[in-house]
Amino acid sequence: xxxxxxxxxxxxxxxxxxxxxxxxxxxxxxxxxxxxxxxxxxxxxxxxxxxxxxxxxxxxxxxxxxxxxxxxxxxxxxxxxxxxxxxxxxxxxxxxxxxxxxxxxxxxxxxxxxxxxxxxxxxxxxxxxxxxxxxxxxxxxxxxxxxxxxxxxxxxxxxxxxxxxxxxxxxxxxxxxxxxxxxxxxxxxxxxxxxxxxxxxxxxxxxxxxxxxxxxxxxxxxxxxxxxxxxxxxxxxxxxxxxxxxxxxxxxxxxxxxxxxxxxxxxxxxxxxxxxxxxxxxxxxxxxxxxxxxxxxxxxxxxxxxxxxxxxxxxxxxxxxxxxxxxxxxxxxxxxxxxxxxxxxxxxx
Amino acid sequence: xxxxxxxxxxxxxxxxxxxxxxxxxxxxxxxxxxxxxxxxxxxxxxxxxxxxxxxxxxxxxxxxxxxxxxxxxxxxxxxxxxxxxxxxxxxxxxxxxxxxxxxxxxxxxxxxxxxxxxxxxxxxxxxxxxxxxxxxxxxxxxxxxxxxxxxxxxxxxxxxxxxxxxxxxxxxxxxxxxxxxxxxxxxxxxxxxxxxxxxxxxxxxxxxxxxxxxxxxxxxxxxxxxxxxxxxxxxxxxxxxxxxxxxxxxxxxxxxxxxxxxxxxxxxxxxxxxxxxxxxxxxxxxxxxxxxxxxxxxxxxxxxxxxxxxxxxxxxxxxxxxxxxxxxxxxxxxxxxxxxxxxxxxxxx
DNA sequence: CTGTTAGCGCTTTCAC
DNA sequence: GTGAAAGCGCTAACAG
Numbered sequence: 001x002x003x004x005x006x007x008x009x010x011x012x013x014x015x016x017x018x019x020x021x022x023x024x025x026x027x028x029x030x031x032x033x034x035x036x037x038x039x040x041x042x043x044x045x046x047x048x049x050x051x052x053x054x055x056x057x058x059x060x061x062x063x064x065x066x067x068x069x070x071x072x073x074x075x076x077x078x079x080x081x082x083x084x085x086x087x088x089x090x091x092x093x094x095x096x097x098x099x100x101x102x103x104x105x106x107x108x109x110x111x112x113x114x115x116x117x118x119x120x121x122x123x124x125x126x127x128x129x130x131x132x133x134x135x136x137x138x139x140x141x142x143x144x145x146x147x148x149x150x151x152x153x154x155x156x157x158x159x160x161x162x163x164x165x166x167x168x169x170x171x172x173x174x175x176x177x178x179x180x181x182x183x184x185x186x187x188x189x190x191x192x193x194x195x196x197x198x199x200x201x202x203x204x205x206x207x208x209x210x211x212x213x214x215x216x217x218x219x220x221x222x223x224x225x226x227x228x229x230x231x232x233x234x235x236x237x238x239x240x241x242x243x244x245x246x247x248x249x250x251x252x253x254x255x256x257x258x259x260x261x262x263x264x265x266x267x268x269x270x271x272x273x274x275x276x277x278x279x280x281x282x283x284x285x286x287x288x289x290x291x292x293x294x295x296x297x298x299x300x301x302x303x304x305x306x307x308x309x310x311x312x313x314x315x316x317x318x319x320x321x322x323x324x325x326x327x328x329x330x331x332x333x334x335x336x337x338x339x340x341x342x343x344x345x346x347x348x349x
Numbered sequence: 350x351x352x353x354x355x356x357x358x359x360x361x362x363x364x365x366x367x368x369x370x371x372x373x374x375x376x377x378x379x380x381x382x383x384x385x386x387x388x389x390x391x392x393x394x395x396x397x398x399x400x401x402x403x404x405x406x407x408x409x410x411x412x413x414x415x416x417x418x419x420x421x422x423x424x425x426x427x428x429x430x431x432x433x434x435x436x437x438x439x440x441x442x443x444x445x446x447x448x449x450x451x452x453x454x455x456x457x458x459x460x461x462x463x464x465x466x467x468x469x470x471x472x473x474x475x476x477x478x479x480x481x482x483x484x485x486x487x488x489x490x491x492x493x494x495x496x497x498x499x500x501x502x503x504x505x506x507x508x509x510x511x512x513x514x515x516x517x518x519x520x521x522x523x524x525x526x527x528x529x530x531x532x533x534x535x536x537x538x539x540x541x542x543x544x545x546x547x548x549x550x551x552x553x554x555x556x557x558x559x560x561x562x563x564x565x566x567x568x569x570x571x572x573x574x575x576x577x578x579x580x581x582x583x584x585x586x587x588x589x590x591x592x593x594x595x596x597x598x599x600x601x602x603x604x605x606x607x608x609x610x611x612x613x614x615x616x617x618x619x620x621x622x623x624x625x626x627x628x629x630x631x632x633x634x635x636x637x638x639x640x641x642x643x644x645x646x647x648x649x650x651x652x653x654x655x656x657x658x659x660x661x662x663x664x665x666x667x668x669x670x671x672x673x674x675x676x677x678x679x680x681x682x683x684x685x686x687x688x689x690x691x692x693x694x695x696x697x698x
Numbered sequence: 699c700t701g702t703t704a705g706c707g708c709t710t711t712c713a714c
Numbered sequence: 715g716t717g718a719a720a721g722c723g724c725t726a727a728c729a730g
Contacts, residue, residue, distance in 0.1 A: 006492050008707055019717040024709055034715070044662045055470035056414060057707030060405040060722050066467045067453070076442035076452065077666075080435045081649075093425035097456050102467050104416070105442065118415045121470070143355050209509065232415050243653040274654075281644050281655045292665055300430075301650055304592040305623075306630045318427075333673035357723055367703040373725055382699065406723030409706050 013224060016044055027047050059121065066326055068096055069104040069122035071115070071140075071177040073129040076107045082241055083271070084316050085128065089151070091320020092126060099328055102342050110116045115139055124327040128152070128210075142286055142303070145333070147326045149319060151209050157323045157333035161216075163211050166312045166340040167218025167296070171266055174294050174310075174348050175226040179264035183253070184219055185276070186212050186237045187268040195249050198235035215296065234262070238272060246275035254279055263291055270295035270302040270311055277309070277347060292348040298341070307346030356399045365393055376402055408470065418453040418471035420464070420489075423479040425456045428515055431590055432648040433665050434477065436649070437498070440669020441475060444644040448677055475501070477524045478560075494682070496675045498668060500558050505681035506669045512560050513620055515689040516567025516645070519541070520615055522696050523574040523643050523659075528613035531577070532602070533568050534625070535561050535586045536617040544598050547584035561617060564645065568615050587621060595624035603628050612640055613697075619644035619651040619660055626658070626696060641697040647690070656695030662691050675686055 013020040017142050018041070026041040027031040045052075059065040074081040079085040087330055093103050108130055124145040127137065140146060148158045175182070189212040190202040206212040220230045238249050254261060254276070267273040273295030276279060277287060285291050287307060295302055298313025315338055322338065325331040362369040367390065375390040379513060408414040419441055421428040428434040442452050455468050457479055473494040476486065477501075489495060496508045524531070538561040539551040556562040569579045587598050593604060603604060603625070612629040616622040622644030624637060634640050644651055647662025664687055671687065676678040 005491075009709095010707075020708080021710075021717060022374075022715095025716095028709080032715080037715090049491065051468060051469065051488065053705055053709090054409075055467050056405065056409040056412075057722090059467075059470070059706045059710075060403075060706085060724085061710085063722075065405060066465070066468070067470070076446060077439040080429075080439045081432075081441065081481070083430075086429045086435055090426040090429045093429065093454065093456070097425060100465060102465050107442070107446050107456065116415070116449060116451050117401060118404050120400065121414070121416070139400065141355070142398060243649055245654070278654050300592055304596070305627050307591045328362070345440045358725095359723075369724080370701060370726085371699090373699090377725080388699090402725090403723055406706090407725075409708085409722090410724045410726085412706075 006054075007048060008115050009050075010054060012041075012048065012050045015048065016041065020213075026055065062277050064123050065121050066101045067122050068092075068101050068105050068324070069125050071106045071108055071121060071125055071130065073108045076105055078240070078242075079107075079128075083301060084269075084297050084314075088128060088315035088320040088323075089297070091317035091322075092324045093320075094317075095324035095328070095330075097323050099330075101328065120144075120343055125195075126327055127325045138317045139159075144204050145327055147323045147333070149323050150211060157326055157335065159319050159326065159336040161314050161319075161337065161340050163214035164218035164221070165216040166314070168222050169218075169264075169342055170294050170296070170310070170312050171219045171222030172225070173342060173344070174264055174266060174292060175222055177227075177264075177292065177348075179262075179292065181260075181262045182223070182264040182266060183234045183236060183262035184216065185250070185253075185265055185267045185272050186216060186235060187241055187272065188212055188239060189216065189237050190237070193239050194237045195245060196236065196240050196252060198237050200236075215268050241269050241271045243271070243275055246272050247279070250276045254283055254285065261285075261291075265291065265293045267293065267295050270297040270299045270309060273309055273311065273347070274302055277307075287347050288349060294348050298343055303343065303345070309343070310344050310345040310348035312340050313343050314338070350486075352600075355403075356397060356592045358399075358402060360395055361390075361397065361399045363392065364397065370460070373402065414471050415419060416453050416471050417441075417473050417673070418452050418455050418468060420455045420468075420474055420476045420479065421459055423455045424676055425454055425590075427589070428456075428477075432650060433618075433646050436648070436665035437477060437669040437672075440666035440671075441673045442669075443666075444499050444547070444670050444673035444677070444679075448679075450677065452548055463611045464555060469493075469519045475672045475676055477672075491513050494553075494676055494678075498561060498672050504602055506524070506675055506684065507536045507629060508668050508675065508685040508687065510663050510668075510687050510689050512563035513567035516564040516568075517571050519645070519659070520571030520644050521574070522693070523615060523641060524571055524577075525576050526613075526641065526697075528611075528641065530609070530611045531572070531613040531615060532611035533565065533598070534602075534614055534616045534621050535565060535584060536590055536621065537561055538565065538584070540588050542588050543586045544588050544594060545585065545601060546586045565618050572698075588618045590618050592620070592624055595621050596628070599625045599628050603632055603634065610640075614640065616642065616644050619646040619648045619658060622660065622696070623651055626656075636696050637698060643697045647692055652692065652694070658692070659694040659697035660692050661689050662692050663687070 013023050026038045026286050063098045096103050120141040125140050129150045146156050148156050150160050225232050273293050276293050280287050295309045295311035298311050302309030323337050358372050362372050375387045423589035469490040475495045478499045495505050497505050499509050572579050622642050625642050629636050644658045647660050651658030671685050
């Protein structure tokens with residue numbers, strides 16, 4: 001009885017009485033051998049159960065794996081359940097797939113740990129939404145292309161949107177109605193973990209390169225231009241963009257006495273806005289009459305419902321596509337700024 | 350000027366004047382060398398920019414890549430935007446990550462195409478929601494572990510839920526209220542693509558091993574037991590579990606004359622149920638007074654809203670965890686049947 | 699504890 | 715066209 005070892009290219013060559021080079025060529029370079037021989041090799045290979053060159057050996061030999069890794073800021077568990085991150089991955093996957101590449105998912109886990117050893121099998125890295133100071137970047141294998149998304153890294157091509165401009169625009173729209181008590185609900189704005197009202201004790205993350213600060217800046221500019229004192233506008237913060245974490249914070253906010261409760265919520269994500277909307281509905285607070293709400297992201301969930309969310313649509317899938325194209329060299333490796341669009345829904349008409 | 354070639358283990362060995370084995374051991378087997386030497390090697394490696402053994406070479410040598418592939422039924426673009434699939438992937442990722450493995454995503458694309466060449470780098474495969482007749486299975490490299498999820502494959506460990514039982518239970522609950530015109534909204538039930546009412550012209554997919562048929566069977570059993578003629582209960586079908594595809598079908602259903610419009614929708618997914626709910630709200634159809642709706646899956650979106658969806662919760666993340674544990678050999682490779690739970694929401698109290 | 703060495707399976711010159 | 719041979723970077727036996 002023969003050992004049940006997986007058949008190798010060499011085995012097949014011996015079996016067919018041809019050289020290993022011909023087998024290799026049959027699979028990789030059709031022009032290097034006669035069609036007849038190629039046919040014979042391919043059909044015999046199928047018959048004998050040889051399913052093509054081993055990817056491990058091939059990638060060692062050629063130096064390329066046809067695998068692109070996406071490094072996600074948060075844990076995979078979180079990212080995969082976040083609509084924005086999922087859409088982004090969709091876009092990446094679509095392009096990679098169309099070009100015969102596959103997608104390896106790497107967690108950014110913690111703040112400065114090593115990426116898994118198998119990470120460096122990838123031909124290139126797309127780094128999504130990581131904090132700029134994250135050590136992880138330096139730990140990625142050098143010499144291989146990196147594209148960063150949603151934040152700037154030195155000497156690294158980037159794809160992102162103009163967060164402060166988009167925030168400015170949606171805030172301007174919301175402020176047309178002259179709110180008496182606007183509030184801003186931030187996402188990961190503070191250095192210390194904070195789920196609730198932001199107080200003077202909290203320090204904010206650096207105002208360069210963090211999404212939250214850019215969006216906050218846009219909101220503040222709009223508020224100032226409308227004659228409001230930004231110091232007077234309460235800031236709330238949320239650490240994680242999930243129902244579970246948003247819920248209690250927004251409940252606390254909405255359960256304030258009515259004369260104190262905000263009448264406009266500028267939210268930094270659709271998830272936050274949708275949670276606010278649900279909780280308002282449960283409390284009989286009318287949207288938009290008693291409370292106007294704006295979101296950010298434009299996820300499907302906010303648009304296929306009644307009332308529809310007023311928000312900024314960012315093309316996350318498009319971001320993914322551009323990032324993938326850049327990493328594959330199909331697009332020049334430069335800064336790419338994607339457009340956003342104001343979606344006028346029912347929560348802040 | 351030295352060539353900018355990536356530093357190899359051998360280079361480092363020469364540089365430090367030690368053997369390659371020691372370098373390798375420093376990274377892989379701490380007990381095989383003195384702590385002093387190990388420290389020196391590690392720190393020098395960091396200083397000289399050697400970021401550890403190359404994954405391609407290592408995997409060729411050891412035969413293992415520490416990469417597990419998940420083969421998704423649909424395109425990645427679709428799967429990543431589907432809450433159920435995303436939750437499943439979350440569960441897989443969580444376990445893999447905890448055990449130093451990484452996740453490679455493979456599209457099932459089409460019905461019988463080759464998996465990408467780089468696929469066979471994986472140490473094992475988790476096959477999610479594929480049709481049982483899919484050729485893809487045979488194309489996966491032999492000799493490597495496979496776990497299938499949500500459908501049965503010969504000689505292949507599987508994790509799934511009892512779809513027909515769960516459907517039976519939720520239908521029994523819904524039928525307590527004696528609906529006059531129940532309808533069933535299926536997901537991929539017919540052989541031919543069909544978005545709308547299922548007619549006698551349509552042939553259904555085989556009743557073995559397809560989720561839809563199992564769920565339909567559960568619904569039918571419950572209907573019969575409640576004295577209803579299953580032949581009289583209209584079947585509708587939807588091909589893709591997205592807002593875009595569900596919308597028109599459910600609009601057509603809801604826009605029927607009132608005396609003809611169903612007063613109970615047994616939906617095969619939460620996405621379908623949520624779309625029905627939104628469209629009903631837009632039309633002023635009261636839920637649950639005029640129309641009761643049940644879903645299937647128990648996604649967060651259906652629970653963190655008002656009214657809450659009545660549905661069956663299946664633990665997709667748990668499925669992912671179990672599948673990952675099986676593929677890593679942490680759990681015996683056998684049939685695993687996960688529990689489901691009836692969630693009584695507001696759409697069918 | 700350390701060093702030498704033989705491949706893992708493949709691709710790709712290069713000579714025929 | 716085809717075949718022989720070198721070696722991608724690493725690990726694990728084994729010998730010292």
